[in-house]
Amino acid sequence: MKIEETTSAIVSEFESFDDWMDKYNYLIELGKSLPLIDEKYKVEANLIQGCQSRVWLHAGFDGSLVHFTADSDAVITKGIANLLIRAFSGHTPQEILDSSTEFLKEIGLTEHLSPTRSNGMLSMIKQIKMYALAFKTKAAMGN
Amino acid sequence: MNVKLNNPDKGLDPEIIRADFPILSRKVHNKPLVYFDNAATTQKPQAVIDALVGYYTGINSNVHRGVHYLSQQATIAFEEVRGEIQHFVNAKFSHEIIYTRGCTEAINLVAASWGKVNVGKGDEILISGMEHHSNIVPWQMLCEEKGAVLKVCPLHPDGSLDMEAYSTMLGEKTRLVAITHISNTLGTINPVKEITRLAHEKGIAVLIDGAQALSHMKVDVQDIGCEFYAFSAHKVYGPMGIGALYGKEDVLNAMPPYQGGGEMIKSVTFEKTLYNELPFKFEAGTPNVGDVIGFGAALDYISAIGIERIAAWEQELLRYATEKLSADPTIRIIGTAPEKASLISFLIEGIHPFDAGTIIDHMGVAVRTGTHCTQPLMDGLGISGTIRASFAFYNTKQEIDRLMEAIEKVKEFFL
Structure with a gap:
């Protein structure tokens, strides 16, 4: 599935919620169901700077696709990580770099998009894109 | 203002006070706002907003240099506020009050100027384990x-300063003690007079970070005896971007200027510049006149109500909130010193502060979550952050009940 298809599916899911409580319950559910990250990746080097909660993001590259795993000590943050992984994991670096993050505004998580120190989402997206760029460069050099 | 409706002999009626603060009647997330982030910044009464508008509408002009009418009016107002601040903190002279951008700049001024000539290799600066980054980083x-070497005085488990350790840490090489009056994270009120007395016994200068104190209690810099006392207007119901440094006259006179520019000079030639007298020596450039006027209006407002009445009501709010939060076995209060200002840091068992804060916000209650710019303190306590509710005199017990409801909602979500 293309990134845009996944993100519009996410937007439709969130559109079905009547109020903020349903939305957060869903995010919390997503947080709790986030696949476990390999403990060996929960290291300082994988910590994302600029989050009020601690977020570990690990990226693996199989030569064509990037695979992300993540964890956080806050459940809502884990839920957001789950959404981002669902959207971006399993795609080529170029696809990730070309993708839009507008869907996050559309699902109304704007409070997590504001450029404050408490927000984890922007930092996570930045990190995801940076990994994609790094793997793209690596792949190009390998050729 | 509605202040006059309050009988000065009686306790304070927050419902009357609230009418003076327009922002308190707004809604967030479709719920009436409960503002419990007063330790970060306080809301502004209409009197302060009017003073700012009045300044820019009626007398805006540059101070000190102009002979024209407006400049004189602005200068008079600007210098009157200096006198007001002097009396508010009971400084001996008005020229001991230096305008700064805020508390942070006041501390940086001392570090840069006083530190330049008073601190050398191997000297020590003593701070405490509960300092805000603003009172750590300038010294680092x-x-x-x-x-030089930065030393850190430890805390007791309840969040009070270990005064025994403090005494022993005042050494031959200690040049300065820089300690907060009130902890922005724990609420602890430090015994600043005793801290100063012990330092002075050994000839050590003292700076008190008063950012959190001015709004909660009577501050008397002569009684404390410290060399420096730093504070911001925005935490005392005044505008952001203005604050002050109190410094003892002789200490300030012996210090080199902080920044160079206009205002701070007496005469300039390309060969030699003579510096201006206090307080202008430390106020280079066009000052923030409008916000100084707003600061004055804020102090007028507080003085009209009376800081003792404010303190009494805030202590009642603290008592009520402590009682409510303590009754919940899933809540752990961080900071239980005997002397506390009206703020409470806490954790809900098993729930990350960020998660809790997000839900509490959606319930219309503004609290702060995170490290509160005291990362070393958090590391010392072995926690990654807290939820902090900080109260002002316009807050009510009903609002604390709203916080408790929000906490129940948090538990519904996460437990």
């Missing part, structure tokens, strides 16, 4: 530059 920078 100075120590790095000078080859």
